[in-house]
Amino acid sequence: MLVLALDTATARITAGVVELPDEGAPRTLAARDAQGARAHAELLAPAVQDALAEAGRTRGDLDAVVAGLGPGPFTGLRVGLVTAAAIGDGLGLPTHGVPTHDALAAGVPGRLLVVTDARRREVYWSRYADGVRTHGPEVSAPADLAARLGPDGDLGPVDRVVGDAAEQVGAPPDAPGPRPDGLVAVAATALRAGTAPGPLVPLYLRRPDAVPPGAPKTVTRA
Structure with a gap:
């Protein structure tokens, strides 16, 4: 099974093509990582294309998509989930969400x-x-x-x-973002069983910074 794995829950944008065998651990065939806390929308699509090209595969070769659900800041996390959903819907692929921390x-x-x-x-x-x-x-x-x-x-x-x-x-730097094979490993049981994925519900844990504007103020004339 060939799986596209995505995560944008952190400032590190991850995209990878992962092979999931019938038994054993998933294996990353190609991966791309980009850094940009506020550039997820610009960096993710090229990262996906580059990973597919390095693996020598196309989107038509994919069997499933796995995306990190966070927790993460609102805008960046939403970019990854919307991209995963669009690819899954466009290609008719099951799209599974997994907690980024679990990966x-x-x-x-x-x-x-x-x-x-x-x-x-x-x-x-x-x-x-x-x-x-x-x-x-x-x-x-x-x-x-x-x-x-x-x-x-x-x-x-x-x-x-x-x-x-x-x-x-107070800890030393270590593993700044999830690996593609880690994302797929969390979803491996569901992928192998052909379990229908649930909705991609992001783990925001708090309200976004942006809020709808309030009602216009009433102008009172004397």
Whole structure:
């Protein structure tokens, strides 16, 4: 099975062509990563085309699409999901959404904390034990999250911190974005079983910055 994997939940734009065998782990045939916190719309489509070209495949060769659901900032996350839905609808392909943090945690043993940038001086985070999510996703101030870690915190100690906001909680930089094979690994059971995908519901975790304008003010004449 040939799968197109996309994620725009972080400042890192990911697109990859992944082979999912009947058994065993998915294998990335080609991937493109681009960096641009506010350029997702401009960078994603070329990344998809470049990944397909490197893999020597076309959109007609694809069997499914997998997209990261976030959590992530509103505009960037929406670009990836709209693109995935458009490709899936246009080609008649099943399009599965998976939590971006789950993809970052795929295949990572031990106690893991995934932390991604939420802007507004906050981070999105999830905690995992051997790849299974035990807490989150939630949004917090970095200092508040750091206080919950360690022997005295309710989240306990962790062995590794990954994500583009790892440094905001005092950890070294590690795995700034999900890999295409990690995204597909989270959806592998559903893909192999031919399970009908649910709707692509983004994990925003909070309201967007942009809001509809209010009603015009009434002008009172004397």
